[in-house]
Amino acid sequence: xxxxxxxxxxxxxxxxxxxxxxVDPFAPDWMSRAMKYFPLVGxxxxxxxxxxxxxxxxxxxxxxxxxxxxxxxxxxTGAFHEDGLADTADSLGGYTIExxxxxxxxxxxxxxxxxxLGLGVALRVAAIADLPMWAGPxxxxxxxxxxxxxxxxxxxxxxxxxxxxTMKVSYVESKVRSGEQTxxxxxxxxxxxxxxxxxxxxxxxxxxxxxxxxxMVTRWTRRALGGYTGDVLGATEQLFEIGFLLGxxxxxx
Numbered sequence: 001x002x003x004x005x006x007x008x009x010x011x012x013x014x015x016x017x018x019x020x021x022x023v024d025p026f027a028p029d030w031m032s033r034a035m036k037y038f039p040l041v042g043x044x045x046x047x048x049x050x051x052x053x054x055x056x057x058x059x060x061x062x063x064x065x066x067x068x069x070x071x072x073x074x075x076x077t078g079a080f081h082e083d084g085l086a087d088t089a090d091s092l093g094g095y096t097i098e099x100x101x102x103x104x105x106x107x108x109x110x111x112x113x114x115x116x117l118g119l120g121v122a123l124r125v126a127a128i129a130d131l132p133m134w135a136g137p138x139x140x141x142x143x144x145x146x147x148x149x150x151x152x153x154x155x156x157x158x159x160x161x162x163x164x165x166t167m168k169v170s171y172v173e174s175k176v177r178s179g180e181q182t183x184x185x186x187x188x189x190x191x192x193x194x195x196x197x198x199x200x201x202x203x204x205x206x207x208x209x210x211x212x213x214x215x216m217v218t219r220w221t222r223r224a225l226g227g228y229t230g231d232v233l234g235a236t237e238q239l240f241e242i243g244f245l246l247g248x249x250x251x252x253x
Contacts (some may be wrong), residue, residue, distance in 0.1 A: 039149045217239050
């Protein structure tokens with residue numbers, strides 16, 4: 001059975017997992033076509049994190065287990081989304097659109113980026129540690145799957161800011177099709193099902209909290225940058241994930 005090229009591109013883009021070369025031509029709009037599989041890859045990342053959480057909880061305290069679970073997700077993604085969060089936070093120091101975009105392209109991390117990374121990791125660890133052990137793994141799978149669908153909505157509602165020729169990852173802008181959106185949302189629902197069986201209120205609270213934070217950052221970038229960048233997509237994923245976990249923890253605490 002041949003692995004779909006879009007799934008291969010999705011795994012290769014979101015993780016450091018080695019993937020075989022695709023036999024299909026590399027389409028210019030590969031990013032938009034691969035996005036339907038982002039929640040599926042996210043669920044896989046969440047599953048790895050959940051397994052680490054379960055194993056670590058047998059040997060250490062809930063805080064250490066939660067920290068190791070977060071480390072596992074960061075390791076398998078190569079801190080991909082965290083990098084976007086840090087760059088987006090650093091761009092707060094710019095006073096013009098051009099300056100903010102230039103700061104985002106700078107590989108060095110500044111004060112705002114370091115603080116955002118530290119707070120982001122701390123909030124995720126605290127939220128996971130606060131969850132009952134029977135709910136933590138389900139929450140991780142749901143959070144990682146749902147957070148990866150945010151980029152799809154951002155791309156469909158905003159234009160890329162700045163010069164597309166200088167993008168860190170090259171692709172042609174294209175909207176995510178309705179059928180692709182439906183597939184991605186079905187995957188999110190399936191990934192959230194284990195948590196929903198534990199508490200539907202927790203799922204709904206997590207989705208609301210995650211959406212609020214994601215909308216806040218995208219509205220800011222619309223005003224501050226005139227659109228989105230790859231870093232903004234990463235920051236949106238991170239804030240949704242943080243908000244989702246905090247919402248679930250609030251519902252189940």
